[in-house]
Amino acid sequence: MxxxxxxxxxxxxxxxxxxxxxxxxxxxxxxxxxxxVLTTLKEAVDNSLDACEDHGILPEVSVTVEKVGQGSLKxxxxxxxxxxxxxxxxxxxxxxxxxxxxxxxSKFGRxxxxxxxxxxxxxxxxxxxxxxxxxxxRVISKTDKMRKAIACLVEVDIKNNKGxxxxxxxxxxxxxxxxxxxxxxxxxxxxxxxxxxxxxxxGTALVNPHLTMHYKLPDLEPNTIERVSTIIPDIPKATxxxxxxxxxxxxxAHSHLFGRVKVNVWLKKGFSRIHEGxxxxxxxxxxxxxxxxxxxxxxxxxxxxxxxxMAIQNTQLMxxxxxxxxxxxxxxxxxxxxxxxAVDFFSVVTRRPTICDxxxxxxxxxxxxxxxxxxxxxxxxxxLRFANRVPLQFDKxxxxxxxxITSVNWRAYGLAQPREALPIGxxxxxxxxxxxFIKFKNASKETxxxxxxxxxxxxxxxxxxxxxxxxxxxxxVKANELEERMKHIEQFCPILVSGLCRITNATEARKxxxxxxxxKLLGRDARVTEKELKEAHKVLQAQTAxxxxxxxxxxxxx
Amino acid sequence: MATNQDIPKLxxxxxxxxxxxxxxxxxxxxxxxxxxxxxxxYNHKVGYLTPGPKKVATELNVSSVKKxxxxxxxxxxxxxxLDSGAVNTKRELYYISKGEIKHNPELKPLDFADQDxxxxxxxxxxxxxxxxxxxxxxxxxxxxxxxxSQNLIVTETLPDATKAVVDLGKLGTTPFQPKNRPQxxxxxxxxxxxxxxxxxSEGTANTLVANGFTxxxxxxxxxxxxxxxxxxxxxxxxxxxxxHVPLFFFGDLDAYTIQNIYRTLKAGSAASxxxxxxxxxxxxxxxxxxxxxxxxxxxxxxxVRENDAQEVRALKKAQDALKNDPFFQDKRxxxxxxxxxxxxxxxxxxxxQAYFTVDPRDPTxxxxxxxxxxxxxxxV
Numbered sequence: 043m044x045x046x047x048x049x050x051x052x053x054x055x056x057x058x059x060x061x062x063x064x065x066x067x068x069x070x071x072x073x074x075x076x077x078x079v080l081t082t083l084k085e086a087v088d089n090s091l092d093a094c095e096d097h098g099i100l101p102e103v104s105v106t107v108e109k110v111g112q113g114s115l116k117x118x119x120x121x122x123x124x125x126x127x128x129x130x131x132x133x134x135x136x137x138x139x140x141x142x143x144x145x146x147x148s149k150f151g152r153x154x155x156x157x158x159x160x161x162x163x164x165x166x167x168x169x170x171x172x173x174x175x176x177x178x179x180r181v182i183s184k185t186d187k188m189r190k191a192i193a194c195l196v197e198v199d200i201k202n203n204k205g206x207x208x209x210x211x212x213x214x215x216x217x218x219x220x221x222x223x224x225x226x227x228x229x230x231x232x233x234x235x236x237x238x239x240x241x242x243x244x245g246t247a248l249v250n251p252h253l254t255m256h257y258k259l260p261d262l263e264p265n266t267i268e269r270v271s272t273i274i275p276d277i278p279k280a281t282x283x284x285x286x287x288x289x290x291x292x293x294x295a296h297s298h299l300f301g302r303v304k305v306n307v308w309l310k311k312g313f314s315r316i317h318e319g320x321x322x323x324x325x326x327x328x329x330x331x332x333x334x335x336x337x338x339x340x341x342x343x344x345x346x347x348x349x350x351x352m353a354i355q356n357t358q359l360m361x362x363x364x365x366x367x368x369x370x371x372x373x374x375x376x377x378x379x380x381x382x383x384a385v386d387f388f389s390v391v392t393r394r395p396t397i398c399d400x401x402x403x404x405x406x407x408x409x410x411x412x413x414x415x416x417x418x419x420x421x422x423x424x425x426l427r428f429a430n431r432v433p434l435q436f437d438k439x440x441x442x443x444x445x446x447i448t449s450v451n452w453r454a455y456g457l458a459q460p461r462e463a464l465p466i467g468x469x470x471x472x473x474x475x476x477x478x479f480i481k482f483k484n485a486s487k488e489t490x491x492x493x494x495x496x497x498x499x500x501x502x503x504x505x506x507x508x509x510x511x512x513x514x515x516x517x518x519v520k521a522n523e524l525e526e527r528m529k530h531i532e533q534f535c536p537i538l539v540s541g542l543c544r545i546t547n548a549t550e551a552r553k554x555x556x557x558x559x560x561x562k563l564l565g566r567d568a569r570v571t572e573k574e575l576k577e578a579h580k581v582l583q584a585q586t587a588x589x590x591x592x593x594x595x596x597x598x599x600x
Numbered sequence: 601m602a603t604n605q606d607i608p609k610l611x612x613x614x615x616x617x618x619x620x621x622x623x624x625x626x627x628x629x630x631x632x633x634x635x636x637x638x639x640x641x642y643n644h645k646v647g648y649l650t651p652g653p654k655k656v657a658t659e660l661n662v663s664s665v666k667k668x669x670x671x672x673x674x675x676x677x678x679x680x681x682l683d684s685g686a687v688n689t690k691r692e693l694y695y696i697s698k699g700e701i702k703h704n705p706e707l708k709p710l711d712f713a714d715q716d717x718x719x720x721x722x723x724x725x726x727x728x729x730x731x732x733x734x735x736x737x738x739x740x741x742x743x744x745x746x747x748x749s750q751n752l753i754v755t756e757t758l759p760d761a762t763k764a765v766v767d768l769g770k771l772g773t774t775p776f777q778p779k780n781r782p783q784x785x786x787x788x789x790x791x792x793x794x795x796x797x798x799x800x801s802e803g804t805a806n807t808l809v810a811n812g813f814t815x816x817x818x819x820x821x822x823x824x825x826x827x828x829x830x831x832x833x834x835x836x837x838x839x840x841x842x843x844h845v846p847l848f849f850f851g852d853l854d855a856y857t858i859q860n861i862y863r864t865l866k867a868g869s870a871a872s873x874x875x876x877x878x879x880x881x882x883x884x885x886x887x888x889x890x891x892x893x894x895x896x897x898x899x900x901x902x903x904v905r906e907n908d909a910q911e912v913r914a915l916k917k918a919q920d921a922l923k924n925d926p927f928f929q930d931k932r933x934x935x936x937x938x939x940x941x942x943x944x945x946x947x948x949x950x951x952x953q954a955y956f957t958v959d960p961r962d963p964t965x966x967x968x969x970x971x972x973x974x975x976x977x978x979x980v
Contacts, residue, residue: 527662533709534665539622541672545615545679552623559625564662 059144060165060203064173069484070166075118076237078170079229080435082123083107083239085163086223087246088432089140090127091253093221097130098274101250105257107239113228114174121229126222131185134192134207141168141179141196141223142205165205167225169198174228178208182222184215191215231260237435243267244382245426245433248408249370249474251378270377275370282314284362285354287400287479293351297339305342305350306335315360328353361397369395369404369476370431376408382470384413389510393503398495403477405500407507412468422464423457428474429482429490440483442492443473446500455508456515473500524574531564607736608682610729611675618660618672630668631655632727637870642926647882648866649927651873656727667724670710673697674721678736685759687737694718732875734781734830744825745832746775746802748809751790752820752843758784773809775822778835783878785835787842795974796820796839798832798884800851800861804952804966811963817971820845828865836865836881847881848979850970853889853901854949855914858939859921862886867927886935886980887973889950891942897958897969901950911949918944935980 067073071081087103094101106124113120132140144165168179178197184190194210232238243257251271258264283296300308309316324330330353334346342350370378375390388410395404427434427443438444444464452458452465459465481491490496539560543553614630621628633639634654641650658664677696681688688696694715701707712718726733733739750769754776757763768776769790778785797819799805805823814821820839824832840847849865851857863869866884868876894901904911918940921928928937943949955966962968973979 530662530665530709534669537707537710538665538669538672539619541669541676542615542619542622545672545676546612546619548619552619556619556622559622562625563622563627563660564665 058201058203060169060198060200064169064198064200067166067170067173070162071488072166072170075113075115075228075230076232077436078227079107079121079123079231080237080239080242081163082167082170082225082227082229083125084242084432085167086123086125086225089164090125090129090221091246091250091431093129093132094127095275099129100252100254100269100272100274102128102254103256105243105255105259107231107257107259109231109260110226115228117230118174118228119230120175121227121231122224123227124222124224126220128217128220131183131188131191131219131221132181133185134183137181137183137192137194137196138205138207140205141165141181142198144198144203164223165198167227168196168205169200171225171227172197175226177226180224180226182213182215184217184219184221186219188219233259233262236438241426242433242435245428245435245472246431247381248375248378248426248472249428249431249433251370251374267381270381271374273374281362282312284315284359284400285313285351286359287362290348290351294344294347297342297347300339302338302340304335305337305339308339309335309354314362316354320357320359323357324350324353328357362400362402370406370474372406375406379408379410379470379472382410385410385470386413387411387511387514389507389514391503391507391510393499393506396499398477398499399481399493401477401479401481403475403496403499405503406474406476407500407503408470408472409504409507409511410470410472412470420466422466423469423471425464426470426472427490428472429480429487430476431474432487434488434490436488437483438489440489440492442490442496443475443500445492446497446504447471447473449497449501450504450508452508455512456519457508471504473504475500520574528572535560535564607729607731608679611679614728615672615675618668621660628660630658630671630728632658632724633730633874635727635871635873637924640870640873640926642867642930644930644932648868648876648880649870649873650876666709667721670712670717670721671724671728673700673707673710674718675725678722678725678738681737685737687739689739689741690719690722690733691715693722693738727874730874732781732830732878739780740830742777742780742831743829744802745778745822745829745835746805746825747778747820747822747835748775748805748814749789749793749820750814751793751818752776753788753790755786755788756784757786775809778831778838780829780831780834782831782834782838785838787838789843791818793820793843793845794818796822796836796843796845796847797887797970798836798847798849798865799823800826800849800857800952807963808967811967813967816967824849824851824861824865827860830875830879833865833868833879833881836884837878840881840883846974847884848887848970848974849884850887850952851889852949852951853891853894853939853943854904854911855918855940855943856910858886858936858943859914859917859925862936863925863927886939887970888979889952889954890978890980891939891946894948894950897955899950899954900957901948901954904947904949915944915947939980 071084072078083105087105090103091101104126106122108122109119110122111120112118141164144162172178178195180193180195182191182193184192190212191214192210193213195208197206197208198204199206233240235241239259243255247253247255247267252269252274253267254269255267256264285293288296296312297308300312303311306321309321310318321335325332325335330350334350369392372390372392375392376388379385379388379390388408390406390408392406393404395402397403425438425444425447427438427441434441434443447464448462457465457467457469465471475490475496481493483489483491536557539553539556542548542556548556618628632655633651634656635651639652639654641652642648643650658667660668674693674697677693677700694712697710697712697718701711722733722736722738726736747768752768754766754768755763756766756779766776794817799808799821802823802825805821809821813819822832822835828836836847839845849862851861862884864880866880866882868880872879889899893899904915906912922937922940927933928940955969958969959965
């Protein structure tokens with residue numbers, strides 16, 4: 043009884059989104075000090091790239107990560123993360139929304155292949171800075187309409203989920219437009235390994251061939267990765283939602299966007315894959331009265347909505363359009379892969395966009411062999427995972443991409459592979475999944491959910507890449523084999539003849555005749571072998587010079 | 601089939617032929633019997649697996665020159681052993697080869713990376729000349745086959761033609777260990793023997809003897825120690841042919857025992873097609889454990905564990921055996937194939953030691969059941 047009374051006396055309160063996230067930052071990528079630095083950098087760079095692409099600007103991003111002192115958290119350093127871009131900048135009024143308000147986004151639910159989606163990440167970084175260093179994000183922004191740039195500090199008003207601008211001033215800035223954001227956070231810097239900053243920066247460079255990036259990291263010389271493409275990716279417009287991907291509540295809510303229009307107009311304009319033929323089908327076999335389609339949307343009762351929704355669900359519709367996905371393209375990927383290190387050869391594959399789990403998806407794969415074989419030659423291949431052109435660096439084992447890689451029989455393509463594990467060798471396997479609706483396993487977008495359909499699609503792409511790669515590996519193996527054979531002839535012939543002669547007590551004359559005969563015999567093989575070897579070398583040299591293993595089998599499909 | 605005496609002559613002929621081919625710049629070809637299940641034949645009148653017509657041809661070319669050179673090199677070592685009367689195991693031959701190569705750097709390209717490589721060369725020579733490796737003085741360790749009997753007498757002809765006589769009844773609790781080449785042994789008995797029992801587990805065979813089995817029964821009892829070695833196989837063949845006593849095999853009821861242990865003892869194996877005639881005892885019966893024994897004696901059985909790789913593999917192999925193994929396909933062996941089918945259907949197994957559950961306080965209960973089964977003809 044006491045318990046019931048207690049619970050009755052308890053006050054039910056509501057809390058703001060910012061309050062929720064400030065207490066649960068581990069859910070959005072701040073679960074460890076190493077991750078905190080990487081996530082902060084990643085959110086800032088993602089925003090820069092998205093903004094540049096939206097405004098048709100070739101991005102040039104400068105990244106600085108440095109240690110400035112001891113952090114307030116136990117065993118942490120105070121780290122400065124600064125990202126500057128040449129993007130469109132952010133209007134003064136929007137600065138608090140962008141950097142200090144959760145779920146304030148220009149992209150939420152639009153169904154586009156942008157890196158950011160919900161508007162959580164950069165606000166979470168500001169919150170982390172605020173919680174650990176008691177100072178928010180220091181921002182300099184200039185749009186092309188501003189004469190001078192605005193410099194300010196943005197903080198999150200956690201109680202009300204609002205951004206607050208402090209220390210605002212106007213300054214001169216040597217660029218037409220751009221944005222600079224700087225965070226002082228507690229964390230630890232990890233440069234190498236799967237979760238390392240270098241892995242992130244290299245990965246970002248790989249899938250953004252149009253990006254020029256300058257970076258300065260602790261203990262390393264400042265470096266610049268130049269762009270290899272001047273084509274700005276044109277992010278396809280979002281398509282209208284497909285009714286089969288919706289739930290009843292969403293379906294009704296969607297109708298409110300259209301106000302007072304007829305149901306048939308709403309269905310045709312508001313959804314993809316619904317046309318006159320489908321409406322006729324709904325009336326003919328779906329049990330929907332023709333008069334219902336003539337009614338105004340805002341006059342429909344809940345039961346009518348439900349009936350209509352069920353009828354549409356039971357009607358066969360074309361799969362959603364795949365036009366909304368964006369690919370890097372085999373050509374750009376081929377150029378870009380050479381920026382991540384010296385590679386021997388590689389193969390790239392861009393699959394046609396397809397539908398997985400009722401969502402448009404496009405998968406691209408690049409497999410490259412590193413020239414420096416001493417780098418972890420006996421370890422598993424280096425896997426680079428990308429979702430909407432953002433590197434994924436954590437929770438590798440449960441990711442759809444890793445599932446797909448391990449499901450492929452790489453031995454068939456000349457790579458060593460333990461049972462149900464990643465292949466072994468000095469290779470990089472980069473897999474990019476692009477979709478307006480990627481199903482992540484968590485809010486921090488670290489792992490793609492391994493649905494059977496998606497894993498199969500990635501697997502097929504990997505198989506294609508593997509097949510192209512194997513052509514090269516086989517040629518190489520063949521060349522080695524041929525060389526080995528030549529050596530065999532020289533080494534074994536005298537031993538064989540001597541052995542036979544000893545057992546048979548043959549005379550020297552007989553021995554001589556047998557040796558001559560054997561040389562003649564194997565000489566024929568040797569000549570053929572030599573010819574094959576020369577040809578194999580020629581092919582290999584040609585391919586190494588080109589540095590491109592295989593040309594696309596078909597032009598990139600859209 | 602070549603005998604010990606023929607081998608030097610046959611080897612010389614073979615080498616001569618190779619040399620003549622080379623003198624004429626003609627490609628020499630070596631033929632060896634294909635020792636695999638697809639070349640195995642079974643006829644119940646013969647009683648064991650025999651080789652079919654398939655031969656493996658090795659033609660001299662850049663790929664095979666290494667294999668041929670190694671074979672001739674090893675043949676030379678083996679012929680030297682035959683000449684001097686020295687014997688070796690495969691492991692020893694591996695090291696002898698290493699030693700030869702060490703002292704003669706010109707032979708370096710022939711070097712064996714591990715024993716598997718030298719073993720396969722020895723097997724290749726045996727298949728080529730169609731002889732047992734024992735004929736090349738290459739012996740395996742005498743594993744398994746510890747034999748007990750009160751009435752068995754073994755006479756061994758030694759290399760110097762003298763004879764050694766062993767009366768097993770005078771050995772006490774010490775067993776007689778058959779040699780890897782039991783062809784030199786002659787068997788006789790003091791009085792007519794009733795039967796010979798081959799027990800899969802050496803431990804259980806010892807227990808039966810310790811509990812007085814051979815005192816109470818005029819029989820031969822031997823432990824197979826798992827998959828029977830050449831010594832055990834040749835020994836059983838010897839017992840069958842020279843003593844004409846009924847032979848019974850007593851082992852676990854599982855796919856591995858039926859296919860790998862009992863089948864090898866009764867009809868030989870596909871890998872040793874060329875020597876099954878001397879290394880199999882076609883008259884041996886499967887006494888148990890039979891599937892019906894489980895119910896009859898209320899034996900403790902248990903399901904095949906999914907994570908027991910050997911058992912799972914054996915069941916898979918049993919499926920293949922029913923389809924492809926001529927031994928199990930022969931209608932005379934229907935009883936055995938029925939057991940395999942039962943094992944595949946129920947996926948259960950029962951161990952030979954389960955007979956001890958029948959009366960846990962009577963140590964001779966397994967013996968009583970075994971003898972009772974033999975008397976009643978309760979075997980396959």
